[in-house]
Amino acid sequence: xxxxxxxxxxxxxxxxxxxxxxxxxxxxxxxxxxxxxxxxxxxxxxxxxxxxxxxxxxxxxxxxxxxxxxxxxxxxxxxxxxxxxxxxxxxxxxxxxxxxxxxxxxxxxxxxxxxxxxxxxxxxxxxxxxxxxxxxxxxxxxxxxxxxxxxxxxxxxxxxxxxxxxxxxxxxxxxxxxxxxxxxxxxxxxxxxxxxxxxxxxxxxxxxxxxxxxxxxxxxxxxxxxxxxxxxxxxxxxxxxxxxxxxxxxxxxxxxxxxxxxxxxxxxxxxxxxxxxxxxxxxxxxxxxxxxxxxxxxxxxxxxxxxxxxxx
Amino acid sequence: xxxxxxxxxxxxxxxxxxxxxxxxxxxxxxxxxxxxxxxxxxxxxxxxxxxxxxxxxxxxxxxxxxxxxxxxxxxxxxxxxxxxxxxxxxxxxxxxxxxxxxxxxxxxxxxxxxxxxxxxxxxxxxxxxxxxx
Numbered sequence: 001x002x003x004x005x006x007x008x009x010x011x012x013x014x015x016x017x018x019x020x021x022x023x024x025x026x027x028x029x030x031x032x033x034x035x036x037x038x039x040x041x042x043x044x045x046x047x048x049x050x051x052x053x054x055x056x057x058x059x060x061x062x063x064x065x066x067x068x069x070x071x072x073x074x075x076x077x078x079x080x081x082x083x084x085x086x087x088x089x090x091x092x093x094x095x096x097x098x099x100x101x102x103x104x105x106x107x108x109x110x111x112x113x114x115x116x117x118x119x120x121x122x123x124x125x126x127x128x129x130x131x132x133x134x135x136x137x138x139x140x141x142x143x144x145x146x147x148x149x150x151x152x153x154x155x156x157x158x159x160x161x162x163x164x165x166x167x168x169x170x171x172x173x174x175x176x177x178x179x180x181x182x183x184x185x186x187x188x189x190x191x192x193x194x195x196x197x198x199x200x201x202x203x204x205x206x207x208x209x210x211x212x213x214x215x216x217x218x219x220x221x222x223x224x225x226x227x228x229x230x231x232x233x234x235x236x237x238x239x240x241x242x243x244x245x246x247x248x249x250x251x252x253x254x255x256x257x258x259x260x261x262x263x264x265x266x267x268x269x270x271x272x273x274x275x276x277x278x279x280x281x282x283x284x285x286x287x288x289x290x291x292x293x294x295x296x297x298x299x300x301x302x303x304x305x306x307x308x309x310x311x312x
Numbered sequence: 313x314x315x316x317x318x319x320x321x322x323x324x325x326x327x328x329x330x331x332x333x334x335x336x337x338x339x340x341x342x343x344x345x346x347x348x349x350x351x352x353x354x355x356x357x358x359x360x361x362x363x364x365x366x367x368x369x370x371x372x373x374x375x376x377x378x379x380x381x382x383x384x385x386x387x388x389x390x391x392x393x394x395x396x397x398x399x400x401x402x403x404x405x406x407x408x409x410x411x412x413x414x415x416x417x418x419x420x421x422x423x424x425x426x427x428x429x430x431x432x433x434x435x436x437x438x439x440x441x442x443x444x445x
Contacts, residue, residue: 176414179420248364290376
């Protein structure tokens with residue numbers, strides 16, 4: 001023990017051991033910090049959805065129904081096969097995101113739009129009127145999930161798609177692409193005018209808006225979508241710009257493209273995505289949930305109200 | 313002296329490491345298995361497309377679905393997202409693979425093909441042939 005009295009300072013080994021211990025502790029801490037940050041982003045995301053839900057409820061209080069998924073000059077789509085036998089246009093009128101603007105405190109933006117003119121689908125092959133194109137370029141934070149990195153590529157992106165229906169397949173599809181199509185058994189669909197009375201499964205058991213990471217954002221030719229995008233109603237490539245059906249299991253689609261954006265839901269939150277029910281409650285749906293339950297929750301009138309889905 | 317002090321430390325560190333590793337290897341949801349095989353349309357390989365597997369609740373199967381991409385007549389489920397096994401509804405779509413101004417994959421060559429199959433609870437091979445109508 002004489003040795004210890006003599007020495008001054010630490011030996012190299014002692015120093016290395018201390019550094020190693022501190023390194024291990026920091027390594028344990030870092031993932032926890034990242035998880036806390038992600039939890040905060042997820043909370044902010046569900047807050048966006050909650051506000052969208054309250055906005056939709058206020059719209060319902062004022063007009064007696066939820067907004068149309070998008071307004072179209074097309075007739076009712078077919079109940080199977082291809083949606084229309086011929087014709088149609090690349091762009092249509094206002095989507096639900098534009099119709100509900102006054103109820104999320106965006107009256108000025110709402111007033112700047114002309115609802116008698118066409119809305120932009122994408123700026124390359126579905127350009128709307130100049131007035132509505134200017135509004136299309138605006139960025140609205142309430143429509144964007146803070147965990148979603150795609151907004152750096154397409155700043156006016158929409159991270160929350162209206163639910164036009166669900167099931168194993170679309171009600172009807174485009175004749176050139178079977179993975180684009182329309183449904184009319186959800187809460188927000190082409191020319192819809194449904195209210196709470198139409199959600200016969202119970203408003204707690206019907207999804208109205210879901211989180212999506214599939215709106216097209218990275219096409220080199222610029223055919224990208226935004227929060228105020230209208231829809232394509234041609235018989236060849238018909239698809240919704242701000243609507244999606246619950247067909248593909250949550251997060252199972254791997255890319256954002258015209259052929260995937262209206263076919264499923266998903267998010268950058270680990271393990272699932274946030275969903276807004278018609279009663280304006282926000283639920284986290286896990287990606288391992290039963291696919292049939294998820295599809296049934298998107299349909300407003302299938303007579304299959306399921307409960308306890310959140311315990312899945 | 314030295315070994316007496318170090319031994320419990322080493323054991324303690326080892327126990328901590330094992331707990332940490334076990335904690336990290338948690339798997340969410342039911343076990344998943346890989347499916348792969350050929351996908352043909354009227355005997356010809358499908359250039360591009362998708363096979364979508366959904367557990368068939370009418371036959372009592374539950375769980376998440378998955379999507380396998382078809383390329384040059386072959387498909388394989390993603391390594392991190394396999395099927396749960398048991399009876400499944402399958403939906404197959406196919407494209408001609410000829411890029412046009414709207415779609416990289418080209419146009420659909422048949423309306424979505426639906427069938428029901430029973431998958432084993434292990435990695436497996438299964439060939440699909442979409443009949444020409």
